Amino acid sequence: MSRPLHIIGGGMAGSEAAWQAVNTGVPVVIHEMRPETGTFAHQTGHLAEMVCSNSFRSDDSEQNAVGLLHWEMRAADGLIMEMADRHRLPAGGALAVDREPFAAAVDDRLRRHPLVTLSEQEVTTLPADGPVIIATGPLTSGALAQAIAAETGQDSLAFFDAIAPIVYADSIDMSKAWMQSRYDKGETEEERTAYLNCPMDRDQYEAFIDALLTADKTAFKPGETAGYFDGCLPIEVMAERGRETLRYGPMKPVGLTNPHQPEVKAHAVVQLRRDNKLGTLYNIVGFQTKMKYGAQATVFKMIPGLENARFARLGGIHRNTFLNSPTLIDDQMRLRSKPHIRFAGQITGVEGYVESAAMGLLAGRLAAAELIGQSLPPIPQVTAMGALIHHITGGAEARTFQPMNVNFGLFPPVPGLKAGRRGRRDRYKAYTDRAKQAWSDWLGYSVSTLH
Structure with missing residues (x-):
């Protein structure tokens, strides 16, 4: 059995990262400070608690970028999407969930897994060795935020962000x-x-x-x-x-x-x-x-x-609390100055439940591959996953970097398609068809490598 992967933060990203890792046989220690140390937004000690909306937004995987991201996460056997589907509420074309049963189900699945250990203690410093994934989100505790700021050279990671x-x-x-x-x-x-x-x-x-x-x-x-x-x-x-x-x-x-x-x-x-x-x-x-x-x-x-x-x-x-990821994070989601540490979730500069969980999914797979001595190819930029990770690790302008939801503006254009409102449905369908094929190909390679 490999060394354990330590994941700091048990929100959407941390929970999904843990699930992806243990499914490859890598043991995981989840460090979640709740309920021992609470936040102003959380109400429970459950992993993956939803603190704002109960919506994962559009579930249309042919005409909507976040719906495509849902599809990619389902294809990767994502825990967050499985439990969202299981606790779905009527919401038209959107994916809304019954928030308390959803979080309780994620929490129960991970706590019962034989390769998961849960530590309910606050982490206040950057671990000296790894592998580690930091997925503490926009409500990163003050002490850990200060430690991250000291390492990255930023004056402060927390501010009122207009x-x-x-x-x-x-x-x-x-x-x-x-x-x-x-x-x-x-x-x-x-x-x-x-x-x-x-x-x-x-x-x-x-x-x-x-x-x-x-x-x-x-x-x-x-x-x-x-x-x-x-x-x-x-x-x-x-x-x-x-x-x-x-x-x-x-x-x-x-x-x-x-x-x-x-x-x-x-x-x-x-x-x-x-x-x-x-x-x-x-x-x-x-x-x-x-x-x-x-x-x-x-x-x-x-x-x-x-x-x-x-x-x-x-x-x-x-x-908000987030890194200027284009200057600090490499394409494997590692901190350039301390590559034993990966970041995932909203702290990387993605916005939203689904995007956060998606970055946890990638971080979990990348860390697991590294632990078992394998490497995965770059995530194709034409996928929703790839568009997001490319944006936060180099595609965005570092000087004006701000948190971003997934959207088709992050995708490379499909050659030969006309721009404009009239051809939008055909253009978006071409984006999603291309993405699904590329993600399926990458996922097939990933599964064969990790298993």
């Missing part, structure tokens, strides 16, 4: 928007057209400011203070400082010429910057927000060119 929305590139109206870097800066054509610009006249700007100031916003909880992540001041806070603040900040119109109306000088300009290497996603520059989701969809669609925008992620503000 993030900007991300838009699907093919939903932007390019008859109103145009590509240009301010003052045409850059040595190459790609650099000179690095930004997408949406112009506003005076009336549009004034109406936009009014909407920002009156929109519904997320309030801090009692005892919380508004210590924002550096450089992520919410746009509404800037607007409250004066109606012209944004025109001299992220919406300044200088150095830009609208090719659609070259003789007209814009009063303000909203810029969007490519958010991934594929150019399928754009973030709205400087538009960190604490507006509620419904208000964001209304207010941001006032921007010329974004009237029909589809959002891969809306903005928001919340306490």
